[in-house]
Each structure stands twice: as C-alpha cells, then as structure tokens.
Amino acid sequence: MSVKEKGVNVQVLLRCRPFSDDELRNNAPQVVSCNEYQREVSVSQNIAGKHIDRVFVFDKVFGPNAQQKDLYEQAVVPIVNEVLEGFNCTIFAYGQTGTGKTYTMEGECKRSKGGLNGELPPEAGVIPRAVKQIFDTLESQNAEYSVKVTFLELYNEEITDLLAPEDLSRVAQEDKQKKQLPLMEDGKGGVLVRGLEEEIVTSATTHEGEELIKCGKLNLVDLAGSENISRSGAREGRAREAGEINKSLLTLGRVISALVEHLGHVPYRDSKLTRLLRDSLGGRTKTCIIATVSPAVHCLEETLSTLDYAHRAKHIKNKPEVNQKMMKSTLIKDLYGEIERLKAEVYAAREKNGVYIPKERYYQEESDRKAMADQIEQMGLTIENHQKHIEELQAKYDRQVEQCTDLSSKLDATQKDLNQTSKLLANTEDELKQCQYSLKERDFIISEQKKAENALAHQASVLRADLEKSQKDNASLFLKIAREDKLNTDNRSTVNCFQADLTRQLDALSKLLAGSTSQQSEHLKCVEKLCNSFFNVHEKAADELKNKVSASRALCVSHFEAVQNVVRLHKAGSNAALDELSALASSHSDSIGELLAAEAVEMNLVFDDLQKTLSSHQGEVTHLARELRQRFNASTEHLMDTSESLHGFLEKLLEESKRLGSHATQVDEVQTKCIADFQKVYEEQSRSDSEKLIADMTTLVDARLGDLKDSVIGNKIFLDGHISTVDGITSDLKRKWQDCFTQTESNFKDNADFSAAKHCRMELLLQKCVNTADTALEQWQRTQQSLNDMGSQHASTIASHVRTMSESNERHDVEIESARLMVERDTAKSGEDIIHFIDGLSEKERASVSEILTTARAHSETIENLQRDHSEQATCIEQHATDTFRQKYMDYEPTGSTPIRSEPDIPSKGTIESLRAMPMEALQEEFRENHSYESFTGKELRPSVTPRAPLSQIN
C-alpha cells in the first residue's frame, strides 16, 4: 500500500514554555520535564503520597529553552517546503491560555527589533518566518509567483475579516453583523469564506516560460485557550462567547475522537472551526499541531488534558495530495470565471439585490418556504372561506336590518294609522258624547216642559174648580144680576180672550213642540247617520287594524324564522369552525406529539449512542487497564524469564569456564603426554640419527616444549583467573540483576497501582458521564412527558372550550327557539287580544249605536206621539172650552136667590204667564249650568225610556 493510500499521521509537536516571571517569583514547582532527544515529555504527579510520572511521546518536543528559530527550523521549514511543492498544509497551535500559542505562531516582532538585511528578530514566530521563507524561496527560484494572504478571526462562531479596509472595521458595533462573513461549501468538498479579502502580497515580473502552475496553501491557526470554560472567567455576558468558543473546541475534540476511533460520522459541520479545518483533519492537507503547555504545577490538570488531546490527535491520518498542477490557460479561464462571479457579487452587493447563502440552508429554506407557501395558501383559502361566510352573514345581517327598518317603518305607519284611528275614535266618541249630551239636554228640556205642563194642568184644574164655583155662584146669581150681564159679557169676552189666548198659546206651544220635534228628529237622524258613518268608519278601521295586526304578526313570525335561520346558520358555521378548531388543536397536539416522538426517537438514539459510546469507552478503558495489567504481568514474566535465562546463561558460562579449565587441564595432560610421546619418539630416533643434530633438536624441542608448557600453564592460569573474574562478574551481575529486578518489580507495582487508581478514577468519571447521560435522558423524558401532557392538556382545554361553546350555542339556540315561540305565542295572543278587543269594541259600539238608534227611534216616536197627543189635546181643550162656555153661558137660568157676590179666584195673567215654560235657550242654559259637558259621562246619558205624558190634563 502506498503512503498516499495509507495516509500520513498528523504531526504533533509539543512545546513547553519557560516559567513566567510570576511563576518564578512564586517559586511555582515544576511538573513538566522535556526530553528533546527522546522526544518525551514527562509529567510528575503526587497522588496519595505516591510520586507518579506520566510520559508522552510526540513527533518533536521543545523544552523551555527551545528558541523560536529552533522550533521553526526543525518543525516548520519542511512543511513550508511542502507548501512550495504544491501541498496544502496547516499548522495550528493548541493549548491552555498563556502557554505560548500566540508567541509560537506570531512571536514578539513588535517588541524586538528586526535584524539587519531584513533578518527577522529572534522572537519572530512561525508566521513571519514562514512568510519570509516562502518569499526567499520563490525569489531564489526566480520563478513567476503570486502570493495571496487572507487573515480572518473566528470568534463567537462568527467570522470577521481582519484584512477588511479600515473604514469598514471602524463601523459601529451594530453594523458588525453586516461584516460577518458566511462560510460556504466550495462544491469541491472544501469550504470557502465568502467575501474574504485576498491581499496580493507581491508578485515578481512575469516570465513566459513554464506553462504549468504549482499551487500550495498554508493555513496558520492560533486557537483559543483550551482550558475549562468555567475557569476562563466566562460569566454572564461572556457566557455566549465562552459557549461558542467551547463549542468550537468541543467539536474539534469530537472530530479528533471520531477520526481516531474511525467512527462513521465525523461532526465537522457542528462548528465553523471544524468546517474551516475540515481538510486539515482527515483530509488532503498535511497538518501539524503545536501543543503548548506550561511547566508549572497550577496548570497540571490542563497540561495533562492538552497532552492527552495532542497525543490522541497523533493518530489522525490525513491523505495529503499535491494540488493539481494546472495549465496557465485553464487557470486564466478559471480566473475569468471567478472575476465574472465576483463582478456579479459586487453588482449584487452594490445593488443590494442578491443574497448568498449555503446550499443546504438554501434547500432547507426553499423547502420551508414551500411548506410555508402551502400553509399560507391553505390559510388564505380558509380566510377566503371565512371572508365569504362573513360576507354572507353581513349580507344576511344587512337584509335583516333592512327588513327590520321596513318593519319598523311599517310599524310606524301602522302606529300612525292606529293613532289616526284612535283620534277618529276619540272624535267619534266626542261626537257621540256631544250627541248624548244634546239628547240629555233635550230630555231635560222635555222634562221641564212636562213639569210646566203639569203645573199648567194643575193651575188649569184649580182654575176649573174656581171656574166651576164661580159658574155655580154666577148661575145662582144669574137671574138676579142682570146688571151683571155686562160683566158676564165681559167675562165671556175675557174667557174668549183667554180661550183665544190659550188657543194661541197652545198653538204656539204646539208649533214650538212640532218645531222642536222635527228638530229633534232631524238631530236624531243626523245622530243615526253619524252613528252609521262612525260605525262604518270604525268597522273599516278595525278591519284594517285587524289585517295590519295579522300582517304584522305574520311578518314577525317570518322575521323570527329568518332570525332563527340566521342563528341556525351561524350556529352551524360556528360549530363547523369549532370542530375545525378542535380538529386543528388535536392535529396540532398530534403533530407536537409526533414531533416529540420523533425527537424522542432521535434523542433516544443520541442517548443510546452516547451510552453506547460511554459503555464502549468504559469497556475500552477496562480493556486497556486489563491489557496494561496483562502487559505488566507479561513483562514481569518476561523479565523473570529473562533473569532465569540469564541465570542459566551465567551458570552455563561458569560451566563453560569450568569446562575450559578442565579442557586446559586436559590439554595440559595431552601436552604432557604428547611431550612424553615426543620424547619417547625422539629418544628412539636419537639412537638411530646423528646425535648432535638430535641433541640440538632435542634442546630446541625441549626449549619449545618448555615454552609451550609455560604458555599452557600461563594460559591455564590466565583462564583460571578469567574464569574467576567472569564468576565474580556473573555473581555481581546476578546480584545487580536481582536488585534491578526487585526495583523494577516495585516500579511495576507502583505503575500497576497508579494505573489501577487512574482506572478507578476513569471508571468513576465514566460512571459520572453515564449518570449524567441517564439524568439527561430522564430529564428529556420528563420534558417530553410534560410537553406531551401540556399538549394534551392544551388540546383537552381547547376541546372542553369548544364543547362548552357548542353547548352554549345549543343552549343559546334552545333559548332563542323558546324565546321565538314565546314571542310568537305572545304576538299571536296579543294580536288575538287586539282582534278580540276590537271585535268586542265593535260589538259594544254596534250595540250602543243600535241602542242609540232604538232610543232615537223611540224618542222620535214619543215626540211624534207627543205632537199628535198635543194637537189632539189642544183641539180637545179648545173644543171643550168652547163647548163649556157655550153650554154654560147659553143655558144659564136665574135661581131667584142671589148668591153673595163672590170674586172668582181667577189667576192673574202674570200667574198664568209664570206657568209658561221657559224659552228653549233659557232651559238649555239652565241644563248646561247644572250638567257641565266635561263631567258628563256616557252612562248617565241613557235617555229616559218612559214616555212623557202628553199635556192632556191642562184643561
């Protein structure tokens, strides 16, 4: 497998800063020590009185004494070279606040003066050095190049362009929103910051030669402090800031975990930082993390956390690729495209007629917009329906109002008619009263006449008695009193005069009576006519009234029915609306429930995931601890084995030494034997060969043998010494080994204790995490339950409300119905009452009118009778008086006895005149004085039905 396929691990460097002045002043103990050669960082800890060291190995380690230049040359130069080769590279600093991230990345150029010949000051950090290297290299290559720089700040999840023109950066705080730059997918799996200022730093003169263009990118990132948010002093106002920073760093941690553990889903999208660094973490960029720590004890916890974090990040594998080299023409084409796009953007920005948003958000917003449009359409339809309904109701209401107005105008007209009729009735009643008054007046006059007639009759009878007495006296004196003839003649003439006078009077009376009677008859006729006309008018008015009342009743009924229909419609409408509301509420509640259920499922998944992760972590930690222990045990065993094998080896060595000793002895023996054999052979040969030569040879051999013997002995002595030395060394080694073994064993035990303690601690932490997750789950379930309860409560409240409303509608309907029935009944009753009343009134009037007519007729008859009787009586009186006078005065014979002259008591003319009835006007005057018209009531006006006696007895 090639490197490209396998991937390259993220390079992790560790830099520990020197003690700060404060820390030095406070004599802060050192807990971090760096071994740059071994690339190790060890952290000393004292846990429960035990001293424990933790060691981390990184790709490179820079201790407190490491200079900026050292770090740059050892770690960054190769990276910048790779950038110049066409790779994309990222260097980011990670660590607690105040541990030197900015110092490492930027350095302290401002404080320090630059060196000669454009040399950077020794305090200059990675960024200025990298920039210088890039330009130096490009210049030295004498190549055509172009360098662009972008400088952005990611703060509170908001990206700000630090290269934006100054006037823009000076805008008010509220305008800052506009300046925030959106992060967008570039469509090639990467991200770009839309609208980020690109500064072209410098460009060498153009050389038309090479057609291929290399392109490399270097990202230099200075992260925020990695410490706990609670300790960063983030309170209240800064909570969001802390939260957002924390979110970025937490997401970065999660991304690293996901990459290290090869999880399927890497949550790059959860923060802008991870979106920006996406290609640097598990992508095609070469990445170098510079972890910075403090040596002081008070930062221990954060230091350990940073070390753990950085150590984990070591396992991230990136697959760096050289950026595609492109043809100049293609690049120019691309650049033209880019220019066009930028032009469009500038135009849109200038005209403010364009908006740029991420694709996902666009699609999301598009779908939201569609859903909202549908909803709005539906709502529009509902509103339209409601509007129509309202319009219908309004039209009905208007019609009802119109009908009501019509009815009220009709009612007014009827009222007016009724008033007129009432007036007419009152007038007619007045006229009737007047008539009745006149009748009474006439009755009174007639009774007065009767009284006068009676008085006259009485006077006439008195007169007759006196006359009879006088006639008797005169008859007795007739004879004697001749002289009284003259007187008698006078008497007769007086009587004749009286008779004539009486006749004249009676004639006048008769004439008066006849006139009065005819006047009365005329009057009565007039009354009758009036009564008839009144009756007709009244009947007509009553009929009309009756019709009007019936019509008004029918109208009322129809009106009530219409109202009831409206009410029914309204009720149906409101019931439908209420049903709709209820359905809507329940659907809302259902949708909330569904949403919650969906959310719950998702949350449960998340929690399950979390729990699984935690339990897998727990299992892994346990496994790790077990493995660690096993490894400890294995290494202990291995050590034991090694020591035993070393023992065996040493013993073998001893044995070998001993064997060497015995071998030397054997050699010695063999040598001795060999010498003896040689001597023997020599002696045998010496007997046969030249003696001198043999003697010489013998001497030589002897000497040689002596030498050999000496050397063998020396060898043996040396070997013995060597064996004893080896023996000493071995036993020494054995002892030392024993010591070392004991020491290692105790170390292992310590380590095992430490790891057990850590294991316990981790288990505790994991348990806490699990508990937290459980609590969160419970909390979530409780929230869900309460939300569900709330939803159903809400729905039931709405339903009960709807029920109450519909019940009240029903009640209202029933009430309206009963009211309608009651009104209808009352109206019918009152109409009938009116009709009955009018009928009764008409009946009464008819009766009274007929009674009037009867009375008038009787009256007229009586008057006629009176007139007839009167004329008969008058004739009779006249006749009787004439007969009586003629008889008395012609048949008178003297008796011879002259009675005593007596003066007849003849009423005087004045007396007789006083008996005359008063003139009509005087009688009317008297009647009116005694009976005022105002106090006059119809009941008293019943005319006397007893016919008055005619003036029959006057004479």
Ligand SMILES: Nc1ncnc2c1ncn2[C@@H]1O[C@H](COP(=O)(O)OP(=O)(O)OP(=O)(O)O)[C@@H](O)[C@H]1O
């Ligand atoms: N290696 C170093 N050698 C000398 N001084 C250092 C070193 N590292 C850091 N310092 C000093 O420590 C102080 C804090 O460093 P710096 O501001 O770079 O920390 P930081 O991690 O960037 O903090 P923050 O997260 O708040 O930005 C500075 O005064 C800096 O000069």
